[in-house]
Amino acid sequence: MILDGKVPFGPLAEKWDIHCHEMRLVSPANKRKFTVIVVGTGLAGASAAATLAELGYNVEAFCYQDSARRAHSISAQGGINAAKNYPSDGDSVYRLFHDTIKGGDFRAREANVYRLSQISNLIIDQCVAQGVPFAREYSGYLANRSFGGAQVSRTFYARGQTGQQLLLGAYQALSRQVHLGNVKLYPRTEMLDLVLVDGEAKGILVRDLVTGETRAHAADAVILATGGYSNVFYLSTNAMGCNVNAN
Ligand SMILES: Cc1cc2nc3c(=O)[nH]c(=O)nc-3n(C[C@H](O)[C@H](O)[C@H](O)COP(=O)(O)OP(=O)(O)OC[C@H]3O[C@@H](n4cnc5c(N)ncnc54)[C@H](O)[C@@H]3O)c2cc1C
Structure with missing residues (x-):
């Protein structure tokens, strides 16, 4: 079995930028013609499903809990990291990348971790726009704390319930x-299997956990956001909700 992470080509810091620039765009008029299945409604799945729908795609989202609000993301406590460098203590995208690679015992895919570090600041902006009540200084600026042994303060938090507030x-x-x-x-609704057509994910088999019925759902693309309490990102960076990209 070949484990192919499909990491794009190019210099490490530019791999994903180049890939994004070279990808073909879908015309806004055509987006309604495509259906995307998202399995999982934690921070990764809920964000992906909401964003794709906002862009105009038809989305089907699945989870096995009774509510999307019950995803494990709710338990995350400490906070979410971003290289905003608000305290001016020397943080940067590169330092966040470096700490995350070390925190993951050098086992993470470097290009993906770099991407995660790159977009970390945008993720905080998105969360704030969604109304997440991050802790603030008396002056009103977003507060940061040092977390997980980092030498800089880059963790955005909402008391000990950051995951719940983000979710x-x-x-x-x-x-x-x-x-x-x-x-x-x-x-x-529990996903049982992935439907592959010519090597491409084109649907899923599911079981209704109330009735026991099994059925198939077809789509043009499938996103698996089924959870990743991954030690690669825990504590050292903003794991929450990013696993769909980073794993
Ligand atoms: C106690 C605790 C504290 C944490 N603290 C932090 C922290 O401070 N900072 C940090 O960055 N990270 C922290 N984490 C890690 C972080 O919370 C997770 O990595 C992240 O929330 C995972 O999000 P997710 O959306 O990938 O998965 P989840 O939130 O686990 O969601 C998985 C989803 O997939 C669905 N699913 C799974 N399998 C199937 C299936 N077969 N069929 C249908 N649906 C399925 C589930 O129903 C669920 O909706 C913490 C985690 C825990 C448990």
Whole structure:
């Protein structure tokens, strides 16, 4: 079995930038013609489903809990890292990348960790826009703390319940798209298998956990955001919700 991470070519810091620039765009008029299945409604899945729906795709989202709000992301406590360098203590995208690679015992895919570090600042902006109540200084600026042995303060947090607050933000964005009819949500539904057509993921087999019924769902693409309490990112960077990219 060949484990192919499909990491793009190019210099480490530019691999994903080059890939994004070279990808073909889908015309806004054509997006409605495509259906994307997202398995998982934690921070990764809920964010991906809400964003794809906002872009105009038809989305079907699955989780085995009774509500998307029950995903394990809710338990994350300490905070989410970003290289904003608000305290001016020398942080940078490269330092966040370096700490994360070390924190992951050098086992993570370097290009993906670099990408994670690169977009970390945007993730904080997105969360704030979604209404996540991060801790703030008395002056109103977002507060940072040092976390997980880092020598800089780059962790954004909401008391000891950062994951719950982040999930509330992602869930609200998801609920808005459900309300607009762009996302069809399937709670209490367990994915059993992936449907491959010519090597491409084109659907999933699921079991309804209430009735026991099994059925198939077809799509143009499938995103597996089924969880990753990954020691690669835990404590050292912003694991939360990014696993869909980084794993
Ligand atoms: C106690 C605790 C503290 C943590 N603290 C931090 C922290 O301070 N900072 C940090 O960065 N990270 C922290 N983490 C890690 C972080 O919370 C997780 O890595 C992240 O939330 C995972 O998000 P996710 O969306 O990938 O997965 P999850 O939130 O686990 O969601 C997985 C989803 O996949 C669905 N699913 C799985 N299998 C199937 C299937 N077969 N069929 C259908 N649906 C399926 C589930 O129903 C669920 O909706 C912590 C984790 C824990 C447990």
